[in-house]
Amino acid sequence: MEKKKENAVAARGKRKRKQKQKTSWRVHVRCSDSNAIFAVLLASISKSNSHLITKCLLKICPSLLSQPSAIRPILALIPTLVTSKCCKIVSRAVDIVGAASLVSLEVNQEIASDSETLKALTLLLRPDTRRRVLLSACNAVLDLSTNFFAQQQLLKFYILHKLMFVFVQIFKCLKSVSLWSEGNLCFYSLKIGIMEDELLLAFLSATITLINACEVERLQNIPASLSQPFLSLLKQIWSIVSDNVLPKGAIRPNEQGHLCKSHIEVSNLAECIFRLSMNVSQLIVPLPFEVVKRGLFGTSGTSFEDFISNYWEVSPFIITKTSEDLNMHDMFSSFKQSLSWTNVPSLISSILQGLVSCFPSAPDELNILNFLNEVKGRLGCPIIYQQDIRVVKTEKQLRKEMHYFQDFHSGGSNKPRHFTMDDVLKCGQAYKEGYTVALRGLEFRYQSIAAITDALALMFGQPSVGANLYLTPPNSQGLACHFDDHCVFVCQIFGSKQWTVFCQPSHLLPRLYDDLHGSDIDCTKASKREFLLREGDILYIPRGFPHEAYTNSEVGDDSSGFSLHLTLSIEVEPPFEWEGVAHLALYRWSETWKRRCDGLNSLSEKLDLLSVNLLHAAIGIIGNFDPWFRKACLSAAVSLPPDVYNILGQSQRNIFIHLIDKIRTESRFLEVLSNIEVAIQKNENPFQQNRWLWLLHLEKGTSSGCNTNKSPMIEDLLSLCAQHKDKLEAAFLNVKSRFCNEVVFDDVVTSHRMLLQKYRKTRKQYINGMVSLHDKL
Structure with a gap:
């Protein structure tokens, strides 16, 4: 009995001593003096007292972090703290780094300049690190990345490589992506969300932020073993995101589960995919010369040198294909196979769904990052009327083009008019009413078309070649009579079309980017040539030659009178x-x-x-x-x-x-x-x-x-x-x-080729980036 009393007294004594220790702790840590907190923290570290270390770290609040004199000694301890075996200590220490980074620009730059702190962050970014610590480390990187200086410092320490490596190792499959918006539901306000996975979202946000801060050289130095699998995961996300952008830019609601919200906009994701894709050498491989030559000329007996000598920039020329050509030398077979359709309205939907706008870049631009800066916040948006697509018809009596989307074409607003799913469906109705659907930039949307245009550019010694698509209903004319500032190969994919090409009104070829107002001319009195293009045929029209085309259901082929053709445009730029x-x-x-x-x-x-x-x-x-x-x-x-x-x-x-x-x-x-x-x-x-x-x-x-x-x-x-x-x-x-x-001519040729390579490099980067955004097609 007496022994029990002695034990009880001893226990009360221990509790009192602990209470005194806690009281003493409170006396110290309630003090707002950063020196006192630092002293207790330092003592706790020296005694390996995890409990006291945690308590000290929890008392470090934003008001203390805002004082440079307070943050410097604490930062000095961060490399030691992150080596702790206690997950709470490591996580809280990294949280302090992130919180301090947001206090002011001065503190942010001071942290970003501290190599030991950045090295400590780098050491935490490993697949075997606990999720809680990984989340804190990722958030700290995000908090630091709020200004250009800190972003460049993080890149110098290869933190981007670490983020990408961990992301690829941990997140094998992504199915929980959604969208959210703080205000209206237009495209420009949509941001990325991840259902119930805060860590995945943090990694995604931090990695995208740093990739979009890279210069071209730094992007090129990312190992393919990191960039390729990470890009593949980004494309998975992009496929889900682009499917969620519905009519009027609204989002598809997802009420199940908790949505973790990021501040990464859809355009940030698109830019990241663009940047990682633009230097991938094997993304677009041009077709060999012989393949394109046979695809253009077939078995007609016309050689490339004959064409250059007798027709190039001189006279229209038609290549009529044989059944053998269609079976063996059809360079558009891959493109045709990518079109899944049972009727024309379904063909329109299969072509237009999922397309994003291809903003024009300056023709003399030699730095792709200048283009990305110009389209900041807009990249990846739905196609824009007049820029990417037109829906037009020409009445033969009026000889003037009419637009189906009159509010898009003639509205007084300078804002771009984005196509929605409703507009895609309306294109089917427009087609029934005799309107042609004209889509620009197919070389940016289909790898198979990009491979053809790239080969043509090499054949003609030009930086790039364009490709447009025209779908015209029976007994209809799309564009009015006009001439172009570029040469075209009109390639009949399906159906047939009747073409009229008039003599050029001037002996001077029109220049690219010349003002072509007045090119819609009355050619009724000019001499002309008629060409009927059937499936597989190709018509060459030099720049400056007025032309028009219409479909005729009485031709007698199996197309029901409609036509789908592509124009390959050889754009001869000033240099x-x-x-x-x-x-x-x-x-x-x-x-x-x-x-x-x-x-x-x-x-x-x-x-x-x-x-x-x-x-x-x-x-x-x-x-x-x-x-x-x-x-x-x-x-x-x-x-x-x-x-x-x-x-x-x-x-x-x-x-x-x-x-x-x-x-x-x-x-x-x-x-x-x-x-x-x-x-x-x-x-x-x-x-x-x-x-x-x-x-x-x-x-x-x-x-x-x-x-x-x-x-x-x-x-x-x-x-x-x-x-x-x-x-x-x-x-x-x-x-x-x-x-x-x-x-000396030979010296000029050498310089000219070097100039071409400069232009081609930028164009290739642009095409690679845009094709990647359409890769799901």
């Missing part, structure tokens, strides 16, 4: 016309010449630099009147067989010699000055047409060559003309003479 080649030749020559003439005095140097730009202006004047300067240069066509290439190469050399002779004999100093004066009076930039060359000059980082920056150039010109007109004319004649005598 790849012969005038552009002349400008490039002058630019490269001037660089070499300047390096040999470093001893020039200031006035002579100014006169020579200005003379180079005046000669650029002179080339532009000649190009406005001489048809040869507007034709496409094919010297960069490098995918051709040796015999074809040799024949084509000699032809290109002869054209170049002809152009240089024209520059020598027709570049006149006074004419150039007069044209520049007229441009100044109209407040125009006389050098604007060569903007692409100026961008190339800026990329090169040199101080010589062409300068299209208007104000300094005009000021120098006016000043020197007033004071030293005779000397300027002499310098101009000297520059012209030396250039024409010294320029």
